[in-house]
Amino acid sequence: MIGNFPYVTVAVSIGCGLYILMFQKNLIKLAIGINLIESGINLFLITLGYRKGGVAPIYTQAPAGKAMVLPTPQALTLTSIVIGVATSALVLSMAMMIYKHYGTIEVDKARRLRG
Amino acid sequence: MKEMSKIVKNITKLVYGFIIIFGFYVIVHGHLTPGGGFQGGAVVASAFALLLISYGQLEAKKLLKVDIFSLLESCGLTAFIVIAFLGLGTTFFYNFLANSGGWFGNAVTPGINPGDMNTAGVLPLMNMAVGLEVFAGLGIIVLLMAEGAEYTNKEGEHRNDR
Amino acid sequence: MKKIVFGIAFILFFSFMLVSAINMRPFGEPTFSEMDDYFIKNAQSEVGANNVVTSIVFDYRGFDTLGEATVLFTTISGIIALFRRVNK
Incomplete structure (x- = not known):
């Protein structure tokens, strides 16, 4: 009996990602926040398709008499x-190029023109 | 990126081929067991990443070339689109080989079965095409980011600005 | 000032998400599953693959996979263009 615990996990994961995106200025931390939101959404999709007691939808030597998940x-x-x-990968490459160009990866310090 | 110690290098030499073979197994058996083109391609690319971090960038670049990977990736995407176009007698993405008796054309027995390699029509071909694209693409990402980390972390040297 | 507004908005959004997560339908009982039941029943006879997920990815919804492969290709082209050295 786990109730609605997977949905709560999804909400907490997306909440952590949004918090990072709102209040942090480091580009690496922003990439981590984007990845947190994305994994929360993936978990939400998988959770929506689960059927109680189901097995993976693959017929090769599946256990007999069980329902299959969606x-x-x-x-x-x-x-x-x-x-x-x-x-x-694209976000991290851009962060590397920004660090090389400006010498910092803080968002509000990387605004000035250079070179 | 420097090379690591002798233990890591020898273990890498021992394990490298097996990781690649396991990746190709996952790609080829994509229509029978869990896995497929994307997952197997990611496994093969993890072998390249292991080679890169254990042998260092200069040694690994003798074995892994970005140009060859780029060519393989383009070949993978082109093969995928060509296979999709081959079914154009009926519709785009039509599975023209399934249940036809020829290549990959055996009919499966409905229900739970032990699995037959010679089924599923164009799905194994598409798995191979997508697997080729994914492992080449992730290999390019790993190689280029290692090379970029080499020349982006030099403090005080900004010669390469654009 | 900006941080206070952001904080209020974040707390509102997060509490909405938590309330709706608690009030969701029970875990493990999908409401509508006619399409997936059709896929599970007919994938072996129509496509001939044992793996239903692969038959959906490459056959029933092939356009999704085509777009996704194109996105991967475009991203790698972008990374190659980003790390290209000019004065070499």
């Missing part, structure tokens, strides 16, 4: 994970 949210989560990896 496969569509899992497929869309797979798509979402790969896009998240791509965007976080």
